[in-house]
Amino acid sequence: xxxxxxxxxxxxxxxxxxxxxxxxxxxxxxxxxxxxxxxxxxxxxxxxxxxxxxxxxxxxxxxxxxxxxxxxxxxxxxxxxxxxxxxxxxxxxxxxxxxxxxxxxxxxxxxxxxxxxxxxxxxxxxxxxxxxxxxxxxxxxxxxxxxxxxxxxxxxxxxxxxxxxxxxxxxxxxxxxxxxxxxxxxxxxxxxxxxxxxxxxxxxxxxxxxxxxxxxxx
Amino acid sequence: xxxxxxxxxxxxxxxxxxxxxxxxxxxxxxxxxxxxxxxxxxxxxxxxxxxxxxxxxxxxxxxxxxxxxxxxxxxxxxxxxxxxxxxxxxxxxxxxxxxxxxxxxxxxxxxxxxxxxxxxxxxxxxxxxxxxxxxxxxxxxxxxxxxxxxxxxxxxxxxxxxxxxxxxxxxxxxxxxxxxxxxxxxxxxxxxxxxxxxxxxxxxxxxxxxxxxxxxxx
Numbered sequence: 024x025x026x027x028x029x030x031x032x033x034x035x036x037x038x039x040x041x042x043x044x045x046x047x048x049x050x051x052x053x054x055x056x057x058x059x060x061x062x063x064x065x066x067x068x069x070x071x072x073x074x075x076x077x078x079x080x081x082x083x084x085x086x087x088x089x090x091x092x093x094x095x096x097x098x099x100x101x102x103x104x105x106x107x108x109x110x111x112x113x114x115x116x117x118x119x120x121x122x123x124x125x126x127x128x129x130x131x132x133x134x135x136x137x138x139x140x141x142x143x144x145x146x147x148x149x150x151x152x153x154x155x156x157x158x159x160x161x162x163x164x165x166x167x168x169x170x171x172x173x174x175x176x177x178x179x180x181x182x183x184x185x186x187x188x189x190x191x192x193x194x195x196x197x198x199x200x201x202x203x204x205x206x207x208x209x210x211x212x213x214x215x216x217x218x219x220x221x222x223x224x225x226x227x228x229x230x231x232x233x234x235x236x237x238x239x240x241x
Numbered sequence: 242x243x244x245x246x247x248x249x250x251x252x253x254x255x256x257x258x259x260x261x262x263x264x265x266x267x268x269x270x271x272x273x274x275x276x277x278x279x280x281x282x283x284x285x286x287x288x289x290x291x292x293x294x295x296x297x298x299x300x301x302x303x304x305x306x307x308x309x310x311x312x313x314x315x316x317x318x319x320x321x322x323x324x325x326x327x328x329x330x331x332x333x334x335x336x337x338x339x340x341x342x343x344x345x346x347x348x349x350x351x352x353x354x355x356x357x358x359x360x361x362x363x364x365x366x367x368x369x370x371x372x373x374x375x376x377x378x379x380x381x382x383x384x385x386x387x388x389x390x391x392x393x394x395x396x397x398x399x400x401x402x403x404x405x406x407x408x409x410x411x412x413x414x415x416x417x418x419x420x421x422x423x424x425x426x427x428x429x430x431x432x433x434x435x436x437x438x439x440x441x442x443x444x445x446x447x448x449x450x451x452x453x454x455x456x457x458x459x
Contacts, residue, residue, distance in 0.1 A: 031441055031444075031445065032441070032444045032445040032447070032448040032449075033426040033440060033441040033444040033445065034426075035448075036416070036419045036426065036444050036448075037419065037425045037426055040358070040419045040420045041358040041359070041361060041362050041370070041423075042419065042422070042423055042424055042425045043425060045369055045370070045371065048370065048371050049371040052371045052372060053371075064448070064452075066346075066347065066351075067401070067448070067451055067452065067455065068448070069347070069351050069354060069355055070347070070348060070351045070397065070398055070401050071401060071405065071416065071420070071451070072351065072354040072355070072358065072420055073347075073348050073349075073350035073351030073352070073353070073354040073398065074350065074398060074401055074402045074405060075313075075354075075417075075420050075421075076306075076309050076310070076313055076350055076353065076354045076357070077309065077350045078402075079309050079312040079313055079316070080312060081308030081309050081311075081312055082308050082309075082311040082312040082315060082321070082324070082325075083308065084307055084308055084311065084325060084328070085325060088307070088325060088329060089300070089303055089304075089307075091329065092303065092307075092329045092332055092333065093296070093299075093300075095329075095333060096296070096299070096333070096336055099333050099336055099337050102337055102338055102340065102341070120371045120372060123369075123371075124371075174427070200427075200437065
């Protein structure tokens with residue numbers, strides 16, 4: 024299975040140069056961990072970063088700087104190379120970039136948000152009001168029509184969903200800018216688990232949709 | 242209080258009062274400053290650290306890269322003293338994580354760029370940096386690598402550097418700003434007074450041009 028929806032070049036540049044906030048960066052790197060093509064694209068961008076570093080005019084270092092660093096080498100233990108992460112093999116997303124955010128092993132602390140929707144917060148309202156949340160949407164659920172105040176990035180981890188812009192399967196990365204309004208839905212054959220990172224609160228549309236934020240902290 | 246996941250990159254000694262000075266080492270190191278070594282031998286030096294804790298190799302990497310990492314951090318707004326301290330930290334990470342460096346996969350400058358980038362996010366923005374696990378093909382078995390792998394990492398960077406020089410000025414400008422401003426492409430567009438779509442297409446065109454130059458037909 025190869026993902027067919029990828030981050031834009033602009034978003035990969037944002038990730039590769041280190042200018043994405045942590046929740047959005049988590050969404051991008053989770054896709055990259057599932058996508059050989061984007062690993063290649065990222066490697067190119069990071070090589071550009073290396074070339075730019077090489078070409079910078081060096082800044083003068085203070086005279087005792089190297090001696091200080093050498094002295095600290097003795098306190099610095101090299102890390103042996105380890106293959107695989109044995110600390111969280113029972114976690115559902117073991118060995119992925121999500122692992123450090125899932126906290127411990129075993130059942131995830133799903134919190135029910137409404138009919139057919141449960142969520143686990145991974146990173147919440149850090150810089151720029153962004154957050155990353157794991158969503159589990161039951162089969163056959165139609166989500167409310169909503170818009171965004173900032174960027175939204177979604178990575179499908181299990182199952183599939185669709186909206187006005189297309190149909191998406193595991194590994195796919197979907198990004199929307201602030202002006203996008205959409206109504207995602209999950210087909211009737213299986214549940215869908217997604218990582219969703221957003222900037223700013225969602226804007227719900229319609230009479231029913233406008234009531235949702237009163238009940239659900241989204 | 243929310244939990245704050247952090248990368249454990251900071252490596253500290255026991256305190257400033259314990260840092261002795263090494264005048265002779267510093268002098269010896271100045272002798273090693275003279276020859277400008279190529280990308281390939283920087284890679285060999287990182288490998289020498291991994292294999293046998295080679296301090297002379299560390300010295301020549303420090304002489305070349307620490308002043309450039311300092312310059313990179315200053316370009317991104319760090320005061321000189323902070324930039325110098327972080328460049329020392331970055332070189333300590335090079336020492337500590339040398340076993341993770343794969344000369345077939347990346348150029349020394351690329352690898353050190355990613356270390357400096359992550360350290361900056363960690364230290365200056367006080368955010369964690371979601372990263373690929375070292376054993377990064379965790380979620381999905383990767384496809385066989387493309388033609389790039391047959392190009393030595395060094396040759397790859399040389400070609401990329403050439404390609405960067407041929408970018409039209411408007412594309413070069415946004416590529417530059419994505420590395421040397423702490424801003425995502427949306428904010429870069431606002432600063433330049435150009436629409437979001439224009440920034441995105443410039444970065445896409447830049448990436449296409451680089452990929453074409455690398456003979457990548459993905």
